[in-house]
Amino acid sequence: MARWRGCWRAAGGALVRVLLVWAVSTLTLLVLARILPDFRLQSADGDSVTRVGLTAAWGAGAFGLLTALVWPVVVRALLLVPALVLGLLVFFLNGSLLLMALSLIPDDRGAAAAPQTAVVVAAVMSAVASATSTALAVRDDEAYRRRLYRLAARRRRRRGPPPGGGPGLVFLQLDGVGYGVLRRAAADGLMPTVAGWLEHSHRVMPWRTDWSSQTGASQLGILHGSNHDVPAFRWYEKDTGEVMVCNRPTSAAELQRRAVARTRDGGLLSLDGASRGNLFSGGADQLALVLSVAARRGRANRSRAGYFAYFSDPANAVRTALSFVAEAGREVGQSLRSRLRAEHPRVARGGLYPLIRAFATVVERDVVVSAVIGDLLAGRSAVYADLVAYDEVAHHSGPHGRDTDRVLARLDRSLALIARVAEHAPREYRFVLLSDHGQSPGETFLSRYGLALEDLVRAGCGLPVSRRAGRTRSGAEARAAVLAALHRPVEEDGEEARSGSGSDPVVLASGNLGLISFPDLPGRATRRRIERAYPALLPTLAGHPGVGFLLVDGEVLGPGGASARLDVPGAAEELLAAFGPGAADAVRRTDSFPHVADVMVNSAYDPRAGTVHAFEEQIGSHGGLGGEQGRPFLMWPTDLSQPDPELVGAEAVHEVLRRWLREHDGPQVPLPALPAMTPLPEDSRPDDHRPQDRRLEADSSGTLPSAPGPVPDETR
Template identity: 40%
Template sequence: MTRALVTVVLGVAVTGAVIGVLPGISADDAWAVLAAAILLGLMGALLRPLLVTLLSTAGWVAVLFGWLVTQALLVWAALHLTPGVHVDGFWPAFWASWLGAVLMSIGLWLITAGQPGAATRHLLRVNRHFRRSVPPISTPGLLMIQIDGLSAPLARWAIEAGNLPTLGRWLRSGGHTFTEWHVELPATTPASQAGLLHGASDRVPAFRWYEKSAGRLVVTNHPEDSALVESRCSNGRGLLAEGGVSVSNVFSGDAPTSLLTMSTVPRRRTGPARYLSAYLLDPFGLTRSLVLTVGEIVKELHQARRQRLRQVQPRMRRDWRYVLLRGATNVLLRHLNVAILAEQMMRGAPSVFCDFVDYDEIAHHAGPARPEALAALEGIDQVLATLEEVAAAAPRPYHFVILSDHGQSQGATFLQRYGLRLEELIRRLTATAAETAGGSGDAEQRGRSGVLRAGIRSTAPEPEAETATTGERPEIVVAAGGNLALVYFTQLPGRVTLEEIEERYPALLTGLTGHPGIGWVLVRSRVDGPVVLGRAGRRWLAGDRVEGLDPLLGYGPHAASDLLRHDGLEHTGDLVINSLWDPVAQEVAAFEELIGCHGGLGGWQNRAVLIHPRALPGPSGIVGADQVHRVLCGWMEKSGCRGAASSAEGEPRWAVR
């Protein structure tokens, strides 16, 4: 009742301000302003749900048109119908609608800022019809929230420092427990989600890779490519196959309901889903997000300037594309994800898996432990508190599982350190190569889509060039992701051996291993199988034999097994190159222009987190996303929200081999 009264008072104040400021609109007295505010509120409450349904059915054009003019039409009608209020045509009403929505959003934010439960009350109010229509369900559901890029060591520190009070409360109460798991090579979101959602991480050798047989570069954050990869991963029994919901993921996990998921974009040829229409047509919800997005952009400009003035190192140039992306991921996408999760929980979905990418994006550009990245983590922790409150009102109980797909490691980039890119170094060392095509773009959010054609670097996305099969191929393709790069000699079929490379390019391997920015190079010998080359030694993986100084020293206890596994993956590179790892500075050197990176080995990028209820015990020492998949399936089977099934070996899905 108090909130309703506050909303009415604020609505009257905003209506009066708009009428007083904008030309073309006037009111005879304060009573006319009060009547206009009340009528506008009533019309919006009654007509907006109907408009959402009608415009969603009509398609995207109708929704986008409705987003622009629906509120203006409501304002125009309310002002015309209110005695004592005068409006000169549609355009004054149009500008009044947007100005009013902005002022209302700012006012509500100022009133509710810091008040616990304000977001929850809004979410429950917009989903109240589900509370009445969905009967109680006794079987617990599983809500899986992925915090993209969060390493286990940083998560522990943030919890202990009080930056993540919701997670800290869950752990201190004894309701949840903290587990660290090892991310196998490559430490990327597509590879981990192929494992987490489908148990098939071995189908993804990198963030992007070249397929010689098809003559194409596969980039996993391109919808067509992610759909192709999922078709290779899916057996119809993914993590979310039995009534689950996939939200903001790369792959769907075979979920029958897939929202904002990259791999299912090509399948969706119809109009927008109702949830998206409702979000776009909610004047206060969307406008509030837009207002906060502008605030996030201003904050980013200030924080980037502060890094420059303080000469923080390492740092990178944060251009306008990232500025806009940060606003979108930290506000718009986060708000939309929360709205979707709340609706699906109120519908009683048995399992939901959602990826929050805010922290990962900021950590790439600012650094994994920098203040702005930690602030993004705090925002996700607040989301967990809101979802916890929504779950208390949902028709079924929910187990919360919080996990990450990989961590991040920090460091000045390869280009910043040495003044050239990896593909330029390879071009110099292969003087006979006529062309070098590369995949080290400027930022992960653009698909790492920088491409070198005939030695000319392009930073613009080239999806057609990347995915097309052509008769003319570049001689060498360098596909970089984080501090890992796969190199392909495209005119030579199959896996090119160490002996062939030394014969064709005698300066290449010694030049790479002798460069200070290269940690090790994996190549397959015709005689000895996979071998890791370093500056002062080599390691044969098949027999685990070391000659000289072990090139994998300092890269972690799983380095050799990770590389042996990666050597057997389809479409792995003829060369697999990892950057340096500086154990003193705790830094790597990304082959892209990102100072927080992941993909290879070195640092915290391979140390992911799994926070789960103590009522759902899991094994320790988990290695690889496929094992996490089996654990999650086992928990769902134990809870009853997924039918029991056994693996091909006859053991429970959660068993760790």
């Protein structure tokens, strides 16, 4: 009997909430009809107040019903549309639904003179309805809890009981947040959730990245246990003539395939795992916004279905769209303020960047958080999610300052929301926070010295350089050094020196790490072959004040003619001492990669200021050695085993996370031990980029809204 009373009480409460939202929507429609000149809710001859009110109620009810029934179908039909375009279509779709709803009002009493008016009315109504629902849920905590439990029970019935009896593990990666940044944000009150965990339940420590301190190398090592032969974010492979880029879907798929073949294991998340917003799948069955499967076509690839699950709720869509517009406007304002204050250093932040920033800090965050919430309520054993907001903003605003502080505060609110929902999950969860790298500040190489790395390389090779570089002091000095080395007179008229024959070198940048490859020199070029082909190049690079050191075929070249062989004990350690402990070992490991560039260039580093010079247009950068970029963090609950005091490399972090999964008995089946690593043969590359492990052919799961409001009774 008590159970029936509880059901009737819950049903009555839900009905009251629906009626209240309907009433508020009706009032909103009346107000909009009053203030918008080309929007009306009455016939041309005029109507009574009662008749206008009934018309508004009819229109609000029809709009609510259409958004509940039609919106999910429309979003599913648009699932193949690029995610950014889908986010921008939200307003148009909502406006179209409102026009449909108004057309259902009898006697043509509802009409909008222009489509743009319908867009405005629909956006306001959706936002008001969402805010009202959220306010009602906040006031009724018991109703909120009952709905969460009901949804969790429904998910358990569909997929059975959670495998394993132990707590699940949620790995949340705060992309680009260094150890020092996290510590400062917690101490200054920017991240109260993180501060509370550190005070009561968690510990934190730094770990050391590989030389390639960027998401591609770190996340591949963390999720798949191997980042062998990933020398940078982008690099040229002579055997195929291709440029590999870690955030390119085909490259990510190939890197994941290589890692799986090398370790002979699907990855960290192979057993009942979920991968959200990552470059790689980690072997998870449940995927959303995973780049390594985005290049595949067909029904098997539903990595973007996370967008559908989120945007199928029109309230979510409108809320995220409004936040998207607000974030883009915030970026424009912050960029203008930085320019007016003549802040230094700074980079250009125009063009499409405000939209890209808004997508990374709003759309991707909301969808990923929503997917993680769905995983918690589904009781999955292991979840790994990447939140990229800080990294994107820090590249253009710098890793320290008001812009990034606001992003850290919003990330902390996302952590708090996930932790709150975990209280209603069908199993207990432990939260592990970590980052893949940090960020080092500094003026760009181009801004500081007036020429790009490519200009310097071309000058050192005797190739034409841009006129901008030729006019700068650094460019002129480099060109003069080339001409002197080639025994040619310095040309006073600005005529650039030209090389004889052969193709141009391939110059790529990964933060403050540069890569130079010579397609005409087969295999990895030795120092002697490079000096024979381009006699002035290596002295020009090593002697430039913006260059810290070079790696050329097992030899490190520094300023002032200094050099050290990596196979001579202690020599490289002394030459690279300024770049921190373990720098020589990191360079030595990269030197062993099959696809390391002919010349690897690390920018200069100022240990006192902690600054580097990015070869890309970034005032907060990562990718090489020097400063905070190589000191990410690992934060774990105290009831997990203590990691080694010195964690070096992403592969070592993988071993720690794998051990924690065993300890908490996430999956009942023991995780396989990681076999010894053996290099892949040169001809092992398949014709396509599909992963060879069937566990990587995964589908995506339903998700929940990311706002702390009522959770839908059913999600796809």
